[in-house]
Amino acid sequence: MLYTQGKVDCKPKDIGYNEKRLDVLNNHFQCLIDDGEIQCATYCISRKGKIFAHGGIGKKSFRKESNEAVQPDSIRWIASVTKVFAAVALMKLVEDGVTRLDVPVGEILPQFDTPPYNGITIFQLLTHTSGLHADGGCFDNKYQTNYWDMIDNAYKLHKKEDGEFDWLTAALGTIGNGLRVKPDTEWAYCSFGFIVIGAIIEKLTGMSSHKYIEDNICKPLGLKDTLFDCTPEMVERIVVSDDNDEKYISDIKNGTYQPHWIGEILKIPSTGGGLNGTSFDLNRFGNMMLYKGTFDGVRILGRKAAEKMTTFAIHNMPNYCWGANDKDRGFGVGFDMRNGPAFTFSPGTFNHEGAGACSLYVDPQEELVAAWIVPFAKEGWWSKALFNVINIIWSGLL
Secondary structure, three states, X not given: OOEEEOOOOOOHHHHOEOOHHHHHHHHHHHHHHHOOOEOEEEEEEEEOOEEEEEEEEEEOEOOOOOOOEOOOOOEEEOHHHHHHHHHHHHHHHHHOOOOOOOOEHHHOOHHHOOOOHHHOEXXXXXXXXXXXXXXXXXXXXXXXXXXXXXHHHHHHHOOHHHOOOOHHHHHHHOOOOOOOOOOOOOEOOOHHHHHHHHHHHHHHHOOOHHHHHHHHHHHHHOOOOOEOOOOHHHHOOEOEOOHHHHHHHHHHHHOOOOOXXXXXXXXOOOOOOOXXXXXXXXXXXXXXXXXXXXXXXXEOOOHHHHHHHXXXXXXXXXXXXXXXXXXXXXXOOOOEOOOOOOOOOOOOOEEEEEOXXXXXXXXXXXXXXXXXXXXXXXXXXXXHHOHHXXXXXXXXXX
């Protein structure tokens, strides 16, 4: 096993954890690497605010000839875990009196101030109940066109003499798009809704949503490796999963990187999934939420705002995404709160996952925070690297 130990604050036994269960966790990750489901794994686990498990398993690069070990501080795209950072940013504006969760989006963004979009609220965007079309793959519809394709296609047809290109109008104005369902009808995972959250943050603050998140959450909390755009120093630690990663690293180091995706070209907020980070930084963010918005003396969010985000916010809301048939999808404000027969964590545990993949789980009852990053080695979604890991980690509690 190619294992690297990270820095810890205490021994597992000191905070009531069975150290032998970490061997089970490491062996589980190694089996997934051997089976070709994941490339490597990094994790950071704490209890009562103290890190007792921190490590990396496997290779940093997908290249067979490379034997460089992944490090505990290796960096990876955290994808949709970005959404909880965006949700916290929005809640900061709520507690500052700048806006409220029940405010219609159309009062802030004029593109939404027309049927059928004028009934959508900020709260519905944050809870995936806006009625906007869900992510591709959520439903079996081979004819679905995603918002990014609509923006890209409209931009290609745009002429300079028509004035400044409006990406929101392009996304919402395509004939036949509209809504999937009426707001507050069902829970349907919509990353584009969190892109809109980014646009709301920008309209209310007059600054880039990326900068707002980094300046008001990441920097104060000491998340040195959590940024939307990697620095030359950071790319040296990126987990390399394909040729594109290698090119990105080379371009950043050489100062030759050029935006190629429509979102980057138009500087559209990446608040639905654009952050990079480490398992350590994710754990620290999780502890901030565990302790009601404050950690290590740094206040990011008020206690009541944090409580609002991490309690059940929607009720009796069905979920049919990815073949599900849930009658009541548990969700907070930006945070996932599903529970059920698959999991052994405590009631009230809140979490979020990211494609590619990574997880952040916070159990207030046990004061346990677990973050792990497991880059998938092949196409698909591998539950053993995400769901099964939860039960292994929680099995060590004494």
